Amino acid sequence: MADQSVPMPIRHVLLALLTVAIWGFNFVVIKLSVEALPPILAAALRFFFAALPAVFFVRPPKAPWYLVVGFGLALGVALYAFLNLSIAWGMPAGLSSLVLQVQAFFTMGLAFLLLGERPSRFQVMGAVVAFGGIGVIALERVGETALVPLTMTLLAALSWGLANVLTRKAGKVNAVSFTVWGALAAPLPLLALSLLIEGPEAVGAALSDFGWSDAALIAFLAYPATLLGGGIWSWLLGQHPATVVAPFTLLVPITGVLSGHLILGEVITLPEIAGGALVILGLMVTLMRGKPPVVAVRLD
Known part of the structure; x- marks a missing residue:
């Protein structure tokens, strides 16, 4: 188990920031994809192209198969089935x-509970501050959505948390391999869900009308958002405790809200800006652990 007292090198911090920037923009692309395609089918296509043809060129990860499959089901099936449907239904x-x-x-x-990793008091304090900021933004915007899509987004968050812990449990495996082979577990269950929930007629019509704009949306979701972002994230979780890496995702709403404003015309209010500032402050507190922020401690 990694030593939580060792700070993250600056290059690892920058990789984490690149990933959360991609994932923030990812929400805009998801919104566009579920407007163009049935939402669960869009998720199935995302993971189909993320897995194929990459599995023919990437060796299987040196990790128990149940962790690889569990990761794929948690991240690919549960997270994106819930998330895509919630966005399609009004989030x-x-x-x-x-x-x-x-x-x-x-x-x-x-x-x-599963790994015995105890968060430090600074990690808990930072999470509280950051989620105070998230609460400010949520109170400003929660009236725009209904309870069911909001609940589904929370279930997606639980699925992501499980995927993070499974990645951490796998240890220092090849991150790209773990992501690619994990993605392979998702397309068939998602396609089955799409046929069950969205119907064969809707699936058939979407596939027959599939065009270049649809392909561009799926390509972004499959490659930068899933393979690149997921590969970096899996690698970071193999190098550092989950309680150290996970708080970086608190920055995703900043890029997500900005992308939504610039591309979809979603309005950013003063309370949302204030909440975003609290998110950044919370991340800084989380990373301190009784010392200056890690970016000021280790520059290799």
Whole structure:
């Protein structure tokens, strides 16, 4: 188990920030994809192209098969079935990126229960401050959505927390391999769910009308958002405790809300800006652990 007293190198911090920037923009692309395609089918196509043809060129990870499959089912099936449906049913992209960050709490709780990783008092304090900011934004925007989509987004957050812990449990495996082979577990269950919930006629019509704009949306979701972002994230979780890595996702709502405003025209209010500032402050507190922020401690 990694030593939680060792700070993250600056290059690891930058990789985490790149990942959360991609994932923030990812919510806008999800919104566009579920407007163009049945939402669960969009998730199935995302993970089909994330897995194929990559599995023919990437060796299976040196991890128990149940962790690889469990990761794929938690991240691919549960997270994106719930998330895509919630966005299709009315959750704004920016608000979705915000609510989903409850996964940091789920990750810390599950990591404590399943892995014995105890969060430090600074990690708990930072999470409280950051989620205070998330609460400010949520109170400003929660009236825009209904209870069912909001609940589904919270279930997606729980699924992400489980995927984080499974990744951590797998240890220092090849991150790209773990992500690619985990993605392989998702397309068939998602397709089955799509046929069951959305219907064969809707699935057939979407596939027959599939065009270049649909392909561009799925390509972004499959490659930068899933393979690149997921590969970096899996690698970071193999290098550091889940309670250290997971709080970086508290920055996803910042890029998510900004992307939603710039591309979809979603309005950013002063309370949302104030809440975003609290999120950043909470992340800084979380990373301190009794010392200056890690980016000021280790520069290699």
